Amino acid sequence: MSLANKYRPKDFSEVVGQEFVVRVLARALDKKEIPQALLFAGPRGIGKTTLARLFAKGLNCELGPTSKPCNSCKFCMDFNEGKATDIIEIDAASNRGIENVREIQKDARFLPSSRYKVYIIDEAHMLTNEAFNSLLKILEEPPKHVVFILATTEPNKIPATILSRLQKFNLKPHPKHAIIQRLKHVCKLEGIYATEEALSMIAERAEGSMRDALILLEQASIFSDKNVDEFYVSKMLGVVPRERFSNLLEYIVRGDFKGAMQSVEEILGEFSPQEFAGGFVKFLENLLLEKTENLSFEEKTILLRMALDMEFHVRDTFSPRSWITYDIARMCSFKRVVNIDEISSLLGVQKSEEVKKTNVITEDPPIDILRRNFPGLSAYLESSRYEIVNGSLKIYVGDKVIKEKLENGSEILKEVFKVEGVEVILERLENEEMERKIRDIFSQIKRDWEETQP
Ligand SMILES: Nc1ncnc2c1ncn2[C@@H]1O[C@H](COP(=O)(O)OP(=O)(O)OP(=O)(O)O)[C@@H](O)[C@H]1O
Numbered sequence: 001m002s003l004a005n006k007y008r009p010k011d012f013s014e015v016v017g018q019e020f021v022v023r024v025l026a027r028a029l030d031k032k033e034i035p036q037a038l039l040f041a042g043p044r045g046i047g048k049t050t051l052a053r054l055f056a057k058g059l060n061c062e063l064g065p066t067s068k069p070c071n072s073c074k075f076c077m078d079f080n081e082g083k084a085t086d087i088i089e090i091d092a093a094s095n096r097g098i099e100n101v102r103e104i105q106k107d108a109r110f111l112p113s114s115r116y117k118v119y120i121i122d123e124a125h126m127l128t129n130e131a132f133n134s135l136l137k138i139l140e141e142p143p144k145h146v147v148f149i150l151a152t153t154e155p156n157k158i159p160a161t162i163l164s165r166l167q168k169f170n171l172k173p174h175p176k177h178a179i180i181q182r183l184k185h186v187c188k189l190e191g192i193y194a195t196e197e198a199l200s201m202i203a204e205r206a207e208g209s210m211r212d213a214l215i216l217l218e219q220a221s222i223f224s225d226k227n228v229d230e231f232y233v234s235k236m237l238g239v240v241p242r243e244r245f246s247n248l249l250e251y252i253v254r255g256d257f258k259g260a261m262q263s264v265e266e267i268l269g270e271f272s273p274q275e276f277a278g279g280f281v282k283f284l285e286n287l288l289l290e291k292t293e294n295l296s297f298e299e300k301t302i303l304l305r306m307a308l309d310m311e312f313h314v315r316d317t318f319s320p321r322s323w324i325t326y327d328i329a330r331m332c333s334f335k336r337v338v339n340i341d342e343i344s345s346l347l348g349v350q351k352s353e354e355v356k357k358t359n360v361i362t363e364d365p366p367i368d369i370l371r372r373n374f375p376g377l378s379a380y381l382e383s384s385r386y387e388i389v390n391g392s393l394k395i396y397v398g399d400k401v402i403k404e405k406l407e408n409g410s411e412i413l414k415e416v417f418k419v420e421g422v423e424v425i426l427e428r429l430e431n432e433e434m435e436r437k438i439r440d441i442f443s444q445i446k447r448d449w450e451e452t453q454p
């Protein structure tokens with residue numbers, strides 16, 4: 001039996017999370033106020049089918065209805081062996097039609113051998129309109145001995161007429177720490193050795209689904225002979241280990257392009273450009289939540305933005321490696337970018353009058369001058385769209401932080417481009433996907449932050 005099936009909770013007390021739903025269901029059973037039509041909604045692998053079955057078990061235990069079934073009566077024993085005939089599970093994905101619902105209608109008239117006949121309709125949103133209409137008739141006047149439990153990953157596809165007759169429960173994806181804890185529990189009982197980092201990678205990939213996490217753990221355990229470490233898991237999942245990225249980041253922060261590229265080459269020896277770029281984004285996302293000595297929050301935000309660019313660049317391109325080189329080069333000059341005041345003072349060019357005294361003004365094109373003397377500022381400018389209109393430099397950016405940096409450097413830009421004014425215009429990101437991604441990251445940060453609050 002797979003780990004996911006083996007560790008399906010046999011009892012409400014074993015259910016991880018979903019506290020609110022568990023409490024309401026347990027209370028209904030204990031008070032014997034039984035709702036006859038329920039809906040469990042939420043993403044995959046989080047406990048919908050599990051809770052539906054547990055509710056059905058509590059309904060039919062000979063001591064029931066109860067939230068604490070006895071596990072020794074005939075029904076409980078049949079149930080535990082998966083043989084309870086009064087619990088009928090229907091997969092609506094493959095039984096979508098009106099004839100399937102008519103069958104239920106016919107079958108529901110017969111009395112159960114235990115207390116209730118419980119129909120669990122999985123992926124209920126797949127039913128056809130006619131099937132829903134037919135189901136509606138049963139839900140309007142269900143026989144006393146029948147309970148319907150609908151489960152769905154897409155509740156918005158269930159007609160309003162049906163919804164209004166169901167008691168609806170929203171189940172939540174599992175937070176990462178809860179998945180890790182459950183995996184540890186399973187490892188202990190199964191005699192699997194697993195490192196913290198390995199479990200963390202698995203939990204991250206499972207994206208809230210307990211089933212996915214258990215399946216990945218099982219896979220890793222089988223192939224590693226119960227020795228699940230991060231090196232193994234990182235290969236299995238195509239996830240670059242954190243350590244590798246920490247190493248790379250050190251070079252970037254030092255502005256050591258050569259060292260950074262060496263570190264990148266090593267990573268690319270084992271992982272695809274996409275895995276590398278996507279992983280670096282995740283790494284920096286996580287870093288935003290941590291305290292770091294050598295990087296400010298703002299600096300990390302800028303690096304994250306550049307890494308997101310890189311992730312975007314390496315997708316669907318013939319030359320992912322060149323894009324990576326380009327983006328890593330940008331990142332390597334970013335420290336200098338951020339500390340523009342610092343570099344200005346190094347060059348003795350804090351004020352525009354002083355700029356004139358330096359070697360900045362030569363016959364070279366402005367952008368070359370900028371690249372040579374202010375690599376940071378030029379990186380910002382070159383990642384933006386800009387034009388000179390009526391003697392004024394207009395720069396269009398999609399990021400507040402970048403806007404600020406360019407504005408701070410506006411005196412320098414004026415001198416270099418020989419313009420009267422510099423206008424930095426914040427505009428919508430040209431790329432909707434990028435925008436969505438950034439929004440996702442910030443809502444994830446917010447969620448994680450909320451989780452740490454008491
Ligand atoms: N809340 C939970 N507590 C403990 N284990 C869970 C929980 N949710 C899911 N699991 C584990 O994941 C497996 C699958 O869960 P379940 O079948 O209930 O998911 P589901 O929400 O119905 O998913 P799907 O939408 O894919 O049908 C279970 O067998 C169990 O091992």
Ligand SMILES: [Mg+2]
Binds near residue numbers: 050122
């Ligand atoms: Mg299910």
Ligand SMILES: [Zn+2]
Binds near residue numbers: 060061062073074077
């Ligand atoms: Zn029982």
